[in-house]
Amino acid sequence: MITPNFQNAQEREMPRIPITIEGYVKTLSPGGHNVLIAEIISQFAARFTPAGRLLYVGDTDEKFAYFNEASLTVLGVTIDAHGKMPDVIIHFTEKNWLVLIEAVTSHGPINPKRKTELENLFISSTVPLVMVTAFLSRKAMAEYLSDISWETDVWVAEEPTHLIHFNGQHLLQADSKDESICEPE
Numbered sequence: 001m002i003t004p005n006f007q008n009a010q011e012r013e014m015p016r017i018p019i020t021i022e023g024y025v026k027t028l029s030p031g032g033h034n035v036l037i038a039e040i041i042s043q044f045a046a047r048f049t050p051a052g053r054l055l056y057v058g059d060t061d062e063k064f065a066y067f068n069e070a071s072l073t074v075l076g077v078t079i080d081a082h083g084k085m086p087d088v089i090i091h092f093t094e095k096n097w098l099v100l101i102e103a104v105t106s107h108g109p110i111n112p113k114r115k116t117e118l119e120n121l122f123i124s125s126t127v128p129l130v131m132v133t134a135f136l137s138r139k140a141m142a143e144y145l146s147d148i149s150w151e152t153d154v155w156v157a158e159e160p161t162h163l164i165h166f167n168g169q170h171l172l173q174a175d176s177k178d179e180s181i182c183e184p185e
Contacts, residue, residue, distance in 0.1 A: 022054070026066060033087075034059060036103040036157060040088050040134050043160040049092040049099055056089035076126035084117060087134075091127075098125055101132045101155075104140065108147055109133035115149040132163075 037057060045052055057066040071091060072079060075098060079085070088101040100118055102110050110118070110133045122129055131152040135141040138156055148154060154164040 039157040052090040111147040
């Protein structure tokens with residue numbers, strides 16, 4: 001039954017979240033998840049994958065909000081439309097890495113099960129995969145800390161200049177004011 005109030009209700013225009021992809025502005029549906037995706041694109045990508053190419057952005061309303069299928073195909077990746085995509089994919093051209101990013105606001109991080117799913121989804125990639133779980137805050141990260149898979153990275157939007165690496169080649173590294181001392185070889 002439609003109530004009189006419902007019949008007279010006007011459609012509400014919700015503010016959408018703007019993102020810029022290769023000079024074009026696209027908007028994502030409103031909500032915390034897409035706020036984090038916008039931060040990944042504007043903050044994470046600029047700092048950690050400079051000059052990288054954004055190849056995919058998922059949206060809560062539209063799974064393939066942005067999808068550069070041709071560029072993924074060149075990298076050997078064929079995507080099944082029913083596959084469980086990461087939220088953001090960036091080709092870090094300087095290192096020739098495919099960076100797969102999960103934005104965590106309500107669902108979990110890249111845990112061992114999800115890491116395996118992503119490895120299987122991108123098994124045909126001709127370039128190495130880097131997996132990153134992104135959170136809005138440290139408090140949000142703390143909730144999932146024990147679930148995060150080894151050999152992945154974590155980025156927190158409230159502290160955008162830092163990455164947390166779960167294990168890897170450089171287990172201990174000196175903190176130095178001389179940045180060249182700490183750069184990996």
